[in-house]
Amino acid sequence: MPRWGMVIDLDKCNGCQACEVACRSENNIAVGGPQAAGESRTISWMRVQTEVEGEWPNLRARFVPQPCMHCDRPPCTLVCPVQATSRDSEGIISQIYARCIGCRYCANACPYTVKYFNWRRPSYPGSTVAGLNPDVSLRPVGVIEKCTFCHHRLQKARDVARAEKRPLREADYVPACSESCPTGAIVFGDLDDPDHRVAQLARDPRAFRLHEDLGTQPKVYYLAEQD
């Protein structure tokens, strides 16, 4: 059984936000516009966080792209009263939009603040409607949504592999963010398969995870910058 995970090389990330844009269009994320931004209600499954250290003039900025960490011990699934969010057998944290009651307990329990709530009815400007992805369901108002590691792509890749009567290959299933990254900073694959690049990179001495001390066991690794 694969255990899907991601490694993000912070040395390679230049903060271009192509991953954010790719994620938006791939996953039909509603366009909140300046209103949502002003109210702090923007939905962004992949969020390039800018962290600034030090004080002027000795500043040091870095970019940390943050999708859902797909924890192996997720605090969010435990608190959900209706089992609308759970860890599937391949380690992906799923979200059932049709069952979620919108209590936002999972969003509060998540130490990474990567679960997003639909405060308003999602809107799509006319020009974007033709570009909506038919593989991804639209979310109604009042439910939580989050990064799924582009789970629909996995289903598609499996179908193709099955039709071609061959096993799933490493390059068959890649989320939109990883695919769009111009510097190749985002690597995706099976953390338990020693032939996959993520499995090797996750063992790199530079590898770390966010809030590792909390015991959530995230499956998104980062490679620290080298000075």
Next chain:
Amino acid sequence: MTDLEIVSRLPQDERVLLMPLVRTTKTFWRWAAVMAAISLWGLFAYAYQLRNGLGATGLNTPEYWGIYIICFVFFIGISHAGTLISAILRVANAEWRRSITRSAEFITVLVIGFGAIQPVLDLGRPDRVLNVMLHSQPFSPLLWDVMSIGLYFTASSVYLYVPMIPDLARIRDLGLRPRLLYWFLAIGYHDTPAARHTLERLISVLAVAVIPIAVSVHTVIGWIFALTLRPMWHSAIFGPYFVIGAIFSGIAALIIAMAILRRVYRLEAYFKDIHFNHMGLLLLVMSILWFYFTFAEHLTVWYGGEEAELATLYSKLYGAFWFPFWLMFATCFVIPFGLMARAKTRNVPGTVIASVAVVIGMWLERFNIVVPTSLHPRGEVAIAHYWPSWVELSIMAGTFAGFVLVYMIATKFFPIVSIWEIKEGREKSIEEVTERVSEYLPDDLEAVAL
């Protein structure tokens, strides 16, 4: 003979205590109209929120919870007034309880409903609320909450109803209207010694059973926060801290209710100064306990010195939330302690001022628990703020007014002071207490065979 004439001819206890059931003043109607208007406005605000989604609130990312969850904890806290206090006083054989238990139990039962709807008001999809039953996830503290509040509501309703049966039977026998209601609720009770004995057995069992249920309710509410990894929520003190806070605010709410009832229904002879003095002493003890718990909680956080925890702590002590924090400290400790520690100010006005302060302070405490932690997540997010919208404030006002309204209506159908318990107090207690006290005294050595 009209109901009013029937009641006017009764002996003192029954006449005074049944009078509110048969005579309604203009002032009552005026206040009822005001409360109904505010409740309707709250209903309108909720309809607006249903139409527009939770976008109509001031909530955002990461301020996922706000006024509704604050009011949820607050109202369920108030509900500890009754059952818990009256149960403890009954179990402890505190004779001064007799005239105050009923009014306390009514607060409990009526406020639970207003508390329990708050999380539903807070849901993004209230239409799917039944999923909690259909797809229950037993590890969620929210599910434990649904169960413990359901049990608490059932238990405290029974605990309100059973001790009321002899009074209901008396009203039925007097033939007051609505006759069918009293005939139905009295369930054929006749006040024989055997029936009274069974009833008292039942009451003492209920009083004992209701205490752990009440403790579990607020413990579980504390756990909703404490079982997450959030800074200043993830704390073992939250269970007991919430129970203490709940009893604290419950006592305060009861004092306010007693003062109002005493004035509007001329119950000075039943809610006496001594009752306010005793309730004031309870308030004093609770305010000291509150201080102890609050100090222990904040000291632990500060001494531990974890970065994320300190960010939340400092925002309360001298950051963005210094005002609600220190106002809470003044209203939960300085004012009630200052007033209740002196016998001179432990009178009706003194206890009422202290109680109003405590009710405000305990609302603020829940604000200081929910909001600062929400706005200080571990991960860095865009700097956010939280201002409740008119919808949230209207719904809050509506629920407060709705509670006052149903309490007012309840006093028009049920005697707010237990008539039979007062009578029992007059007839039996003096003898019983004398006997009890003489039992405590040292034996006469000469009379006891050595």
